[in-house]
Amino acid sequence: MKRRVGHIVLAVILFCAVLGKMDFRGAAETSARIMAGKGMLRLVAETLEHPKVALTFDDGPSKKYTPMLLDGLKERGVQASFFLMGKNIEGNEELVKRIQEEGHLIGNHTYNHVQLNKVSKLEAKTEIEKTSNEIYEITGVYPVYMRPPFGSWRKDLDLSVEMFPVFWSIDTLDWKSQNVDSVMNIVEDQIQDGSIILMHDSYASSVEAALKIVDELEGKGYEFVTVDELLIV
Ligand SMILES: [Zn+2]
Structure with missing residues (x-):
């Protein structure tokens, strides 16, 4: 019984870890996309706007x-x-x-x-x-x-x-x-x-x-x- 509980705890920990990693990856992708977008906007602004x-x-x-x-x-x-x-x-x-x-x-x-x-x-x-x-x-x-x-x-x-x-x-x-x-x-x-x-x-x-x-x-x-x-x- 103790062992089964142990397995369940381990499974939950692993599941959370995977979820966490996925979240992290998702967030990283989103922020990379935002940064790329900002970069593009800056590029467009620089092209359109002269000093x-x-x-x-x-x-x-x-x-x-x-x-x-x-x-x-x-x-x-x-x-x-x-x-x-x-x-x-x-x-x-x-x-x-x-x-x-x-x-x-x-x-x-x-x-x-x-x-x-x-x-x-x-x-x-x-x-x-x-x-x-x-x-x-x-x-x-x-x-x-x-x-x-x-x-x-x-x-x-x-x-x-x-x-x-x-x-x-x-x-x-x-x-x-x-x-x-x-x-x-x-x-x-x-x-x-x-x-x-x-x-x-x-x-x-x-x-x-x-x-x-x-x-x-x-x-x-x-x-x-x-x-x-x-x-x-
Ligand atoms: Zn004068």
Whole structure:
């Protein structure tokens, strides 16, 4: 009797062990299948999704250089973001209209390029709203993105239209070097998915460098987008 009980216990143990092994194997197969699925998804996502970067141009529009830049961007089918200074808009209304018509983003860079935290609240508000009103009169759209000069933003302004500050991750120092190779080297060293590149459409070297950046980075699989596409994600 004892022996029979022993056999039954042994049989139960063996049965459980086999079941356990089967479960283990089943779970391993399932997790392998999930991992393979995730791998496939990642592969598909990588194929469909290019790393995205944004070219941004401050201080314009420039009667001389902005059209050159717009021509080059149009040829390449690339959109960029232009943060305009109010005082540069007068006399360049057609250019502002063209920036809009060609699908670029238009943002605000104050009227006189003031450092917003170094002027009174009223002056800061006026600098922003005067520029936004000028842009609205030409484009019919109030800009909502703002590139604060010197990167100095302040949140205490009671603006009639809420503005979103847009900073940058790569400062090309194009205004300082006015050298195509120097700008290219800075961008090549620092570029990554989501980069916001700061430039100025006020120099021939900046226009040349910007178009070279587009050609080179597109060759590496980067996609150029306007800043709103990077900030929403
Ligand atoms: Zn500026």
